[in-house]
Amino acid sequence: MLDLSDRFVVPPAPAVELRAFTHGLMPRTVPDLMAGFCQDWAERGVDAWNRVPDRWGLGHETGWWALPTDLADAWVAPLLSAPAGSCILQPNVFTTVQALLSCDGPFESRTEVVMTEGEFPSVRHPVQRWQGLRDLRPVDVPARPDGRVDLDAVADAITDQTAWVFVSHVGFATGEVLPTADLRRLADVAHRHGALFAVDGYHATASIPVDVEACGADMYFGGLLKEACGSSGNAYLYVRPGLDLRPRLSGWFGDADPFGFEPAPADHPEVRRRFLGGTTAVASMYHAVEGVRVLLDAGLDAVRADTLAKGARALDRADALGIPVRSPREDERRGAMIVLEVEHADRMVRWLKTRDVFVDARRGALVRFAPFVWNPAQDVDRLFDALGEALASGAHLALAPAAEGGPVT
Numbered sequence: 001m002l003d004l005s006d007r008f009v010v011p012p013a014p015a016v017e018l019r020a021f022t023h024g025l026m027p028r029t030v031p032d033l034m035a036g037f038c039q040d041w042a043e044r045g046v047d048a049w050n051r052v053p054d055r056w057g058l059g060h061e062t063g064w065w066a067l068p069t070d071l072a073d074a075w076v077a078p079l080l081s082a083p084a085g086s087c088i089l090q091p092n093v094f095t096t097v098q099a100l101l102s103c104d105g106p107f108e109s110r111t112e113v114v115m116t117e118g119e120f121p122s123v124r125h126p127v128q129r130w131q132g133l134r135d136l137r138p139v140d141v142p143a144r145p146d147g148r149v150d151l152d153a154v155a156d157a158i159t160d161q162t163a164w165v166f167v168s169h170v171g172f173a174t175g176e177v178l179p180t181a182d183l184r185r186l187a188d189v190a191h192r193h194g195a196l197f198a199v200d201g202y203h204a205t206a207s208i209p210v211d212v213e214a215c216g217a218d219m220y221f222g223g224l225l226k227e228a229c230g231s232s233g234n235a236y237l238y239v240r241p242g243l244d245l246r247p248r249l250s251g252w253f254g255d256a257d258p259f260g261f262e263p264a265p266a267d268h269p270e271v272r273r274r275f276l277g278g279t280t281a282v283a284s285m286y287h288a289v290e291g292v293r294v295l296l297d298a299g300l301d302a303v304r305a306d307t308l309a310k311g312a313r314a315l316d317r318a319d320a321l322g323i324p325v326r327s328p329r330e331d332e333r334r335g336a337m338i339v340l341e342v343e344h345a346d347r348m349v350r351w352l353k354t355r356d357v358f359v360d361a362r363r364g365a366l367v368r369f370a371p372f373v374w375n376p377a378q379d380v381d382r383l384f385d386a387l388g389e390a391l392a393s394g395a396h397l398a399l400a401p402a403a404e405g406g407p408v409t
C-alpha cells in the first residue's frame, strides 16, 4: 500500500481524514507556491501576464496568460492520456457545461440531451435550464434499482435526435466506476447516431488512469479540487482534436484577437481556448497541479492499486459488522470512494467527528469515505472500530441530526 503522507499536510493524529472526494489535502509545497504568486505579482506586476519563472516544472518560462494551456498540456493531458493541445484549465465544471451547451453545431438538427439520473448538478441543472434558451429536450435515464448506471437504458435513450450524451466516469453518489469498455460502448452508440459523447471525470481525475481516446470521449471534463488535491478554481476540459465546437459563451480571453479589442467576437483557432471566458483567476493556478505532480510521481497505476487494496479492507470490515455496502464491490467498478448504508448517517458522521474520524453523509442514509494515498491502512480500522462502537451502543443517536457549523460534512 502507498503512504504519501509526507507529501501532504496531514491533520495531526489522532485525526483521520477520509474525504478526498470532497476536497483533497494540501500538498506540502503549496505555501511556497503561493508565496511565489505574491513574489511574481510584487516584482513583475502587469508583466507577469507575459512572463513568470517556471514554478510548475514545465521546463520553460510561462506567463499568466498562457497558464491555462501550459499547465493543462504538462499536467492534465498525462492524467487523461490526451494529446498536447487538447486540454485547458477551466474555473469549474458548471462553466464548462454552460459553454458546451452554448455550441450551436451539435444542436443544428437535433434537440435531445441524454443524461443519467446520477449526473452531478453542475451537469444536470444547466441542461434543464437551457431548455428555455434553445430547442433542447433533456432525456433523463433513471438508475437501476441498486443505484448503478443502467447502461442498456442509456444506450436505448440515444436516437438520431440526440445532440449530446452525458455520463460520469465515477458516480459522485455511488462511487461506481464505468470501465473504459462501458464508456466506449456508449460512445460508439452515440457516434452511430451522430451524437457527441461527454464524460464527467471529476472523481476519476488523478485516482484512476484515464485514456480519453479509448473511452471515445468527444469532451471529458473534471476538476482538480478533490482527489487531485489542487483546491478550488481549478477544473479542466479535454476536447477531442478535430472537433470544431464554437461556444457562444466564449469570452475575450478565448477570442482570436483579444488585444485587437474588436467590436465583434472571433473564434480562436484553437478550439480549447474558445472555452475561456473573462480574465482567468491566476492565484488558483499556482496550486492547481501540485497534487497531480505528487500522484503522477507515484504513478496512477500505483494510486489505483492502493485505493483498491484499502477499499478491500474496508469492505471486509463492513461485512464483518453487517453494514450494507452501496458502492460496487468488483475491483473494475469500484473507485476510491466507498458508500455504506447507515441509518441516521448524519448523526453517525457527527459522532465520528467526535472520535476525530472525518467522513461524510448523504441524504441521511449513506456514509461516504475514501481511504486515499495519505491514509495508512490503520485509518480504515479506526473508522470501522468507531462505527462498530456506535452501532452497538447507539451513542450517535443521542446527537441532533442537523450538522453543526456549516452545510459541508
Ligand SMILES: Cc1ncc(COP(=O)(O)O)c(C=O)c1O
Pocket (backbone or CB within 6 Å): 091, 092, 093, 094, 095, 120, 122, 168, 170, 171, 172, 200, 202, 203, 223, 235
Ligand atoms: C461528478 C462531479 N462533477 C462536478 C462536480 C463539481 O462541479 P463544479 O466544478 O461545477 O463545482 C462535482 C463535485 O462534487 C462532482 O462530484
